[in-house]
Amino acid sequence: MKSLPFAVAKGAPAAGPAGGLDPVETGRSLVALQCSSCHTVSKATAFLGGNRNLAAILKRRGMTDAAAIEVYLNAIGGFPYMHPVVGTPEERRYMAQYLERFVKEAYPEAAQTARPQAGGR
Amino acid sequence: MEKGRYPVWEGFLVHGAILIGVVAVLHVVFSHLTVAATWFNWWVERKALVENKPYLQDYLKASALRLLMFAYTIGAMMGVGIWFSVTASNPRSIGALIHNFVFYWAAEWFWFIIDVFGIAVYYYTFGRVNPRTHARIGLILALAAAGTLAIIVGILGFKLSPGHWLQTGLSLDGFYNPTYWPMLFARFALMFAITGLYAILVAATLPKDHPARLEVTQLAGKVGLVGLAVGVALVLFWYVPQLPQHARQVLGIPLVIQPVFFHKMLLGVAATALVLLLAFLAPRAVSRRAVGFLALAVAFLGLFGAERTREAIRKPDLILGYLAANQILWVDLDFGSRKIQAEAPRLDQ
Numbered sequence: 001m002k003s004l005p006f007a008v009a010k011g012a013p014a015a016g017p018a019g020g021l022d023p024v025e026t027g028r029s030l031v032a033l034q035c036s037s038c039h040t041v042s043k044a045t046a047f048l049g050g051n052r053n054l055a056a057i058l059k060r061r062g063m064t065d066a067a068a069i070e071v072y073l074n075a076i077g078g079f080p081y082m083h084p085v086v087g088t089p090e091e092r093r094y095m096a097q098y099l100e101r102f103v104k105e106a107y108p109e110a111a112q113t114a115r116p117q118a119g120g121r
Numbered sequence: 122m123e124k125g126r127y128p129v130w131e132g133f134l135v136h137g138a139i140l141i142g143v144v145a146v147l148h149v150v151f152s153h154l155t156v157a158a159t160w161f162n163w164w165v166e167r168k169a170l171v172e173n174k175p176y177l178q179d180y181l182k183a184s185a186l187r188l189l190m191f192a193y194t195i196g197a198m199m200g201v202g203i204w205f206s207v208t209a210s211n212p213r214s215i216g217a218l219i220h221n222f223v224f225y226w227a228a229e230w231f232w233f234i235i236d237v238f239g240i241a242v243y244y245y246t247f248g249r250v251n252p253r254t255h256a257r258i259g260l261i262l263a264l265a266a267a268g269t270l271a272i273i274v275g276i277l278g279f280k281l282s283p284g285h286w287l288q289t290g291l292s293l294d295g296f297y298n299p300t301y302w303p304m305l306f307a308r309f310a311l312m313f314a315i316t317g318l319y320a321i322l323v324a325a326t327l328p329k330d331h332p333a334r335l336e337v338t339q340l341a342g343k344v345g346l347v348g349l350a351v352g353v354a355l356v357l358f359w360y361v362p363q364l365p366q367h368a369r370q371v372l373g374i375p376l377v378i379q380p381v382f383f384h385k386m387l388l389g390v391a392a393t394a395l396v397l398l399l400a401f402l403a404p405r406a407v408s409r410r411a412v413g414f415l416a417l418a419v420a421f422l423g424l425f426g427a428e429r430t431r432e433a434i435r436k437p438d439l440i441l442g443y444l445a446a447n448q449i450l451w452v453d454l455d456f457g458s459r460k461i462q463a464e465a466p467r468l469d470q
Contacts (some may be wrong), residue, residue: 019451032129037211037446038436040136051136081377081436083445086468 027098070096106115151196157312159263232268290456303360311352317345320412342400389423
């Protein structure tokens with residue numbers, strides 16, 4: 001475990017509902033860790049729209065609910081400028097849940113009209 | 122930091138990358154200015170001695186005072202600012218750099234101490250030591266300034282083109298990487314363009330009828346133009362061809378390198394060239410503070426485009442082929458005596 005500084009230490013409280021941690025907040029940590037170096041991932045840094053704001057990107061692709069976002073997260077690959085997502089299936093689900101919340105925070109109107117168009121490019 | 126969150130610094134109001142970018146480009150402007158200005162001033166000082174033009178001393182004093190008060194001070198503060206901002210945003214990559222290059226940085230700080238004390242010595246010894254000795258102090262200052270450049274360029278280039286380091290893990294291989302020499306010479310040339318603009322600005326603060334005013338403006342235009350032309354040529358015909366295949370591919374992806382980056386660079390180069398050319402041809406028209414400030418602002422914009430492009434073409438990695446921007450290791454590296462194991466597959470389990 002010492003060689004994996006970003007893995008959860010053994011014996012630490014488990015993530016997700018079982019461990020008493022909010023899955024969306026867990027997803028937020030994971031998204032911040034993996035994506036925030038290149039994307040704005042929360043309203044905290046969204047001044048003037050932010051930098052490659054993930055809420056904007058996902059909204060533009062019509063992905064405003066967790067299920068569609070999760071499919072998309074798993075499909076990321078083959079971009080020369082971006083590595084695929086890492087994490088267990090559970091962790092990816094949490095990331096998608098957080099991203100859904102972020103999109104809806106940024107675009108309240110998307111909360112009503114959510115109609116997934118998975119796989120859109 | 123809230124409970125349950127791994128400490129990740131996203132930025133403050135704006136994205137962390139923008140903050141680093143602004144701090145770093147300010148550092149680039151001032152540090153490049155100080156390096157080339159020490160050479161330019163040494164040259165002017167020799168001219169004053171050899172051609173017996175003591176009035177040029179007035180320009181030198183004015184220049185050295187502003188270098189000491191603004192360029193060195195702000196430049197050094199922004200240098201520390203880079204350390205703060207990059208450590209907060211990406212501790213693991215700065216850790217990797219320190220592991221590889223700590224003694225190179227130690228060496229750089231020797232140059233740096235000579236350089237920073239040197240500018241104070243240089244300014245306060247005007248008229249107090251004999252002129253030849255003073256010119257020699259200027260030369261020591263210039264050599265030390267160039268020394269800092271020669272070291273930091275190795276570490277800077279390593280991140281984009283680690284070269285043989287990826288096979289050997291030897292820090293010297295990382296330091297003398299494929300873009301080391303082209304970047305060293307390109308930066309050394311381009312910084313004379315910035316210094317040219319600065320010299321125009323400083324000369325414009327001299328009294329209207331001062332003989333140094335037009336003479337220095339013309340010299341600045343000449344030196345700056347040569348630096349700009351040589352620098353741009355080196356970037357296009359030596360630096361860019363030396364870039365790793367991956368970087369050249371990303372350079373052509375508009376989603377990553379937006380056209381506005383190129384527009385900024387073009388505008389910066391064109392405006393700088395125009396001002397320098399006019400300084401040479403019509404020094405009287407250009408010798409105004411407003412022109413100097415405006416030209417430096419546009420040059421800043423151009424540098425912002427250029428440095429951001431250089432930083433962006435190593436996406437998705439911070440150290441290309443080794444450490445990802447999000448601090449995850451993607452590849453197995455075998456240095457013979459030690460091995461680095463990829464983490465990504467294990468993080469999926």
